Amino acid sequence: MSDARLSVFKTYKLYVGGKFPRSESGRVYEVTDSKGRWLANAPQSSRKDARDAVVAARKAFGGWSGATAYNRGQVLYRVAEMLEGRREQFTREVAEAEGLSKGRAAAQVDAAIDRWVWYAGWTDKIAQLVGGGNPVAGPYFNLSSPEPTGVVTVLAPQDSSFLGLVSVLAPVIATGNTAVVVASERAPLPALSLSEVLATSDVPGGVVNVLSGRTAEIAAPLAAHQDVNAIDLAGADEALAKELEIAAADNLKRVLRPQPVDDWSADPGTDRLTPFLETKTVWHPTGSLGAGGSSY
Template identity: 80%
Template structure:
């Protein structure tokens, strides 16, 4: 019996509100699956779920978030063969090369998990002031982040844009690669059986051109990562995002980057806001 893929919203697996599906093929044009084709209504529902989850996830200790992400990495490792098959079929790679991409993705998830209780030391600090005061700056999550995942690098690229959003305490509405969504849909199955609270990650398979507009214009979305948007779509979505002053991470200007490189902290810092507190010395 063929597997039925569904969306992942609020920790549950609903069918698309429209009832639509679309065909996904491998690199040679052979049929692989019919994932759901999410609609604008699905996008709005995902934002509601993500907003509801912000308080609990951002309020969790950094150590707790890190431990949850470490456990997810272990679960990804347990499904290694499944992800290798999906990456090999979708990206037209040999199993050996696909295995390298999957192992790199799991390692990257672990790498980001380790930053959960360390990024505050990089993004925050004590500020010198004139007067008997302590002046401390600390990073806080920005809220709900819409993420258009890379179109070509279906698993390593996906992890490279999703993990930095949630490790810093934000919640995500993720639109995976339209042509290669299966690793993202399988990831949602892992997340559903992990300790990650429902709504922290919501996965909408479908067309970035259809889902990107309502997400970019949504007043309850605080930031958007356009990694998987082409130049024209990225321009249109950036204009839509300006209506409520969303933070926007632009895509690479020329072509999709090599996601195997050192990620650094560049994808975590845009989704943090700085809170500065003054406190009298000796009180």
């Protein structure tokens, strides 16, 4: 029997609603490494794929936002556990995608795993940071608490295919939102592989949906979509960001503008946890006015 065998190339697919469809149009595009060598064919998403991802994210929002913060933290930690078990795979993919040495790629993957753990720990603590009791003139308790915004489009950073992606995605879902992710156009493979981890973890289908393709082509319909509540423009250049901001204004989306990042592995703080939260304020009578209350 011959020792020669054919290589089994991986077929990358989109991740929408907990399933792995091919792009609606059947299109793919070539992904190459930093030296121009072919790595794989990635699906090139269409406007229809973008709309399908929004439908899936909206369907999943009720269950995910209604879960306890403690439960969401457990789910995020489970993702970190599973990434730890596939560390070698992601190290190889990040090294190829970004032209890094194995050691530097491993450091990026380790930082990404740690980032999941970081946000897992914040799920049940952010309410204490941004909520609380408010002083009012009258016999009332006035309490503010954060609630998720809804469906958030996330344009993953173009230059950090895995650590940057996790850094913008994890805080969105940690706070109870659902996400439609547009992977790095040049280096989408780590994001598409992350989909496989999410699918086999405890993250419900539709909470995270991952699209690959031409960033501008996919982002335009998402920015204008009436059922998308917010958009993170981390992966947009200045010209595209301006165009998408204008489209997002049509239904008053929350917009997180691109911020220059020197090092994605730096302490993330809480800056990305708060942009996609709404504040609910509840008034509750005290004393002899009774036990009723109202919220606004």
